[in-house]
Amino acid sequence: MWLLKTKKGPEYQTEDCPVIDKQVVASGYCRVALHAPVIARKVDPGQFVQIFMPPEHRDHMLPRPFSIFGANRKNGELVILLEIKGRGTDLLAGTGPGSSWKLLGPLGTGFPALSPASLLVAGGMGIAPLAFLAASAAVPCTLIYGARTAGQLICPQSDLNRPGLSLLETTEDGSRGEKGTAVDLLSRLIADAGTVFACGPRPMLAAVNNLCRRAGIEAWVSVEERMACGVGACLGCAVATGSGYKRACRDGPVFRAEEVILDG
Template sequence: MMNRTIPDGPRSAAASVTDNVELCRGHFGLTVELPSPWRVRPGQFLMVRVSDGPDPLSLDPLLRRPFGVADVAGGALGGGLVTGTRIEIIYRVVGRGTAIMSRLRPGDVIDVLGPLGNGFPPVEPGRRLVMVAGGIGIPPFKLLARTTGGTLLFGARTGREAALAEQLRAIGGCTVRTATEDGSVGHKGLVTDLLAEEVSAESVVYACGPAAMLRAVARLCAGRGVECHVSLESSMACGMGVCLGCAVRAAQKDHAGAFRPLMVCCDGPVFESSLIDWEAL
């Protein structure tokens, strides 16, 4: 079943930057202070408006950029949600928007819209959570690990990105295993090698990362009969179900007998893996 529950309606807010540090080459941790608290479910995301100049209300670049909520620092836990005003984003610099973000300094003000999307479903009692992150797929698992614990399997091409997994190693109740393709840190090979060792009948698998990794994780879990939820990325303009720009193809017909596209921003970004047409992704 698709999880459509949105714990708190999205709001736009002027957020004050408190920290923006480089965690490893090309990857930053940005922390902002909101004027009023958000209630966030792990796996939800926010949209950041960045402006290339002194005017924080400038519309250049026009589109907000989506980022997972990596943490709600000092947030109060309750019912699988975290409430707080200090939101952390972990991001990789890939283009104009993230390059502008990397130049933000404490005291700068940015416009954020959130919390958006459904987030990961709560882990049922008696189930063992296995989180699978590929590269910059790691951010949502920081908050999830803090609320739920579990095992994080982190995969990267080289050891350069392994510092991202260190963020989670310090969290009590979370075990971290790393795989790198060049073998410079942890297991030499793919993160799915570790997943094949870790999953068992009582596991539930949550995954976030590149499409090829998600496809492999979904296939492995389907083959073992293990429940699997994936957090997808898609190009987003509005983040709220209006522009239809983030559609992905569904694997199953809806109740009206049609293959209705799934909107990553509001039907997801987290989907039960059997709902996705993996060949089309």
């Protein structure tokens, strides 16, 4: 095991985590529950973990970054929502209970605490960190969850049934929830919003930022850059900001929306 120590104690470390449960939630998507007591106890919404490949592939493939979708400090369960995109995610999704994943975390900066009337805006897999943020909130909040079509709203409803959480779904083709994009719905609700928190594709984040800026509302975004080390050492995840390049893995992935150059 290796770890980085700060004055407050270890900031992040590796942990070998048995897979407790794996559910295929839609074709190409699964929800994986792990026993990760050390990371689950420390992680904040918006932080992420690097997941190493199965041992036989570790030497020639880098770990991959994943948001925390759920964490239970009491029983040590950590949940990841995983979309199969390429070789790494395919290898991970091919394992299940009986195997163990090696994680490095918790990494990056989390979201600030929600204030009353906070609006959360998730596009596609952007639901992962925002579902965890909503579940951890001490105040009621509204979550807008959008995708192109109903089949892409893959987050299990049971993970979104939380007291105080008002869920509004949108699909571009109208096959579930309101017809239109998450940003269309945000534009109708923004007048009554407190702070806005968003995660999803870049164009969506840029549109959220533009809307919030015009309305004079504070907004935070989580950006998903490609990563290598995940701990701030390689500069492989540089994000352009108003004050130069920053590292998504260490200075983010959560940034003030106005700080990041999102539509460049």
